[in-house]
Amino acid sequence: MTERIVKVKDIIDTLDKITGGRVVKGREDLFCGKNPFVVVKSSNIPGKAVMEIPGIVWGDLNKPVRKLAVAMTLTECKIELAGATGVDVIVAHHPIADAANSGGVTLKNYLGLYNIAAIELHEAFHGLHPGISYIHGIKAHRVDIAYGGIPGNIMYVGTTLEGIETLGDILNRLREFMNYEVEEEMLESERQVRGCREILETNIVTGGKIFNGSIDSRVKNVLHIFPHTGFTPEHLEQVMKEHPEVDTVLATISRVHEDSPLVLKAQEYGLNFIAGNSHAMEIYENGLPLAAALNYYLGRDVKILIFNERVTSTPVEMFGSKAVREYAKYITENFLIEKGK
Template identity: 60%
Template sequence: MDEIIKVKDVLNALDKITGGRCVKNLDDIFSGKNKFVIMKSSNIPGKECMEMPGLICGNLEATVKKIAVTMTLTECNIELAGATGVDAIIAHHPVVDAANSGGVTMRGYLNLYGLSVFELHEAFHGLHPGIAYIHGHKSFRVDIAYGNIPGNILYVGKALKDIPTIGAILDRLNEFMGMQEEQKMLLTEKNVRNCHDICETNVATGGKLLVGTRENKVGTILHIFPHTGFTAQHLEMAKREHPEADTVIASISRVGKDSELVKKAEELGLNFVVGNCHAMEILENGLPLAIALQKILPEVEVVLFRERITSTPLHKVGTTAIRNYADYIASEYLINKEGGNEQTGIR
């Protein structure tokens, strides 16, 4: 007879995977003992978020037969989970009421489908060398709070033996992330929808060389994540600490040619490569996490929730019927405030 797996078993598995970083009780949240319980705030009133690695919502004694690993919890995730028999969702990113639950309170929405939700985020960072490996180097230094800023991550690594040049890094990214498949999927969608102006995140944000040439040699790499707060001053400091560094890789988030980081890299004589974007983290971090869970809890089915975000011109969105509907609603109710149908109660 198969062992019955409960939500508490999933929490224990995540705690094992993270090396004990998950929240176990209320004291972990409010005492400051767990350094991975972190407030994130841009000082926008009412929009701060507290990261709490572990179980966010759910009953510890509830049975779990199917787990979904996702990057960011959304109403689409919740609906897909509810429709496909998922009992628990593990989100990499922190979750908060309304923002990650379709604008409504989370507990009511999740309870509707009997879902438990976990989050990890900073508690998962720094656990494995995978992102560096995918980008063609082996880290000998990992700092997840560079400059004493929690979440400001710096990897310093040596290029792998089969990665002699910048071009080899870009080719490796294309191979690992299946960019040919992503391009074929986009082409198929363009053909099916008869719209060749559709754009898609993974295809639009592939690896890019901003400073240097494909033939430039690679030795020591400074691997940064600009969205975490990594600045040009941090880059200058990292170069002083590692004067042998010749290349910067910016991944998860991206920068443009006019970025201060790029200008500083050029000034310091560093190659600058833009690597995988945030949309690829579901494969970089999500897939290893999902496989680890599957190995620890073989009785449970584990699936990966992937997103494809597309951009489509308005005149090609959906069917003729839905476009006519949207035009009518926009014209009669959103622009013409005197409009409104008394019978529907819409004003």
């Protein structure tokens, strides 16, 4: 039996199949709004806008692919990991920007050096599945990925799954799905090995939290929002007109503070407010299903990997080895501070 040779263009075709035809087919898709998932994201900071282009960003479409890695955000760490382990193509969920996602150097030179192709999806993958709601024990019956006419402003309305009756049930479900027990053990092990109790880790410190209500508060009809996408108190007012049955606001991917206008507006309506998984956990929500779908279509011919994300913080005086801390002291004292100060 002849071995099938999968090429980058076959990965693009497979992603187009998975997304229901949302991948860019050619240059014509970049203009005149032909592909609605080609979106410019900008905070109006001069020179910092980026255009999302679901599809190939860099690489040879005819390059053979034997190893493929799914990642959330492309970084130099992941490029180095891919280069060292023979990965042929990285499929990144988030948009890729020249230099910003490649350690300050150009994508062409960096990815070209290791002969790695790069593909992005982001908005083209959003709205394909209700996974984040499902993880939190919610079945979405309304999905809007541009609520209020804002691209990427995702809003779900749904009801709880069987067995989810209180806010505490949601928190317990998250602990099971996200394997918090193991994450906590890993953090504790790292603290012991490095001899520093002050090390913190993103997934632990951003765990589920109740803002309005208690673990015993009843929940049935849920508004599921993503604060960082632009969901405002005014949007909440509009949703309550459209869905007065809502009793709980679930905020995921991004977080809010206790005095957030969204939390306060929810209090006015007598709504529970709970924060679930942060953006740091999206590799499980979107990355794992995408990788599983690619494995379904390509698994016999391509090894599918997931590049996980784990970020910790450590006080500067405890970071690294004694030798590298002495190095930092030497560099600082001799090159980075004014003499005589």
